[in-house]
Amino acid sequence: MSKKSISKHGRKEHKMENDMKQIGDLLGTIEEFVPGKGTYTEDGKIYASIMGKGVVDRENHAVRVEGRMPAELEVGQVVFGDVLKLNKNVVSVIVKRIQGAEGNVDIRTGIYVSNIADEYVEKPESMFGLGDIVKAKVIKIQPGMIDISTKGDFGVVKAFCRYCRHRMEKSAEKNMMVCSNCERKDTRKFSKDYGNVENI
Numbered sequence: 001m002s003k004k005s006i007s008k009h010g011r012k013e014h015k016m017e018n019d020m021k022q023i024g025d026l027l028g029t030i031e032e033f034v035p036g037k038g039t040y041t042e043d044g045k046i047y048a049s050i051m052g053k054g055v056v057d058r059e060n061h062a063v064r065v066e067g068r069m070p071a072e073l074e075v076g077q078v079v080f081g082d083v084l085k086l087n088k089n090v091v092s093v094i095v096k097r098i099q100g101a102e103g104n105v106d107i108r109t110g111i112y113v114s115n116i117a118d119e120y121v122e123k124p125e126s127m128f129g130l131g132d133i134v135k136a137k138v139i140k141i142q143p144g145m146i147d148i149s150t151k152g153d154f155g156v157v158k159a160f161c162r163y164c165r166h167r168m169e170k171s172a173e174k175n176m177m178v179c180s181n182c183e184r185k186d187t188r189k190f191s192k193d194y195g196n197v198e199n200i
């Protein structure tokens, strides 16, 4: 890294250290920084995954967000969350609840296309819809990314119609759902518990 770019970052750092970050605020790029606690990465950019103070570790060229880490996720936990975004290779899910734990959380996680189902899935949008509620398992935690999986019995526990937003119901066909209102069909990777999970 050139001296010029370090001093440029220096100015940014100072500004960032006094800045309160909201979830989703851009902190920098992976070329500039190593993503630390309280961040997530997407398409080479680093964002705040929690609300708090943006801090740059100059020595290690790392960036993190210091705030209340609600409840840190652990590998093996079963979680419930909302589908926020469908990208080409990953489904972004905001985890809202941890099975067996009290209270709600707000933790950004992702399901890689290879972690959606036991069989090959070509496109995440064929198996999830925006706003669907997902039950998944935490499989890997690293700075900047928490991977969850919906392989096996996991998957969508509540799906909403893309057209009219009404609740979808399971059909007899594998991965096939029907809207309870407009009767349009759609596909989902649904959980074994679909329709039986309350209070989420």
Ligand SMILES: [Zn+2]
Pocket: 161, 162, 163, 164, 165, 166, 179, 180, 181, 182, 183, 184
């Ligand atoms: Zn519908």
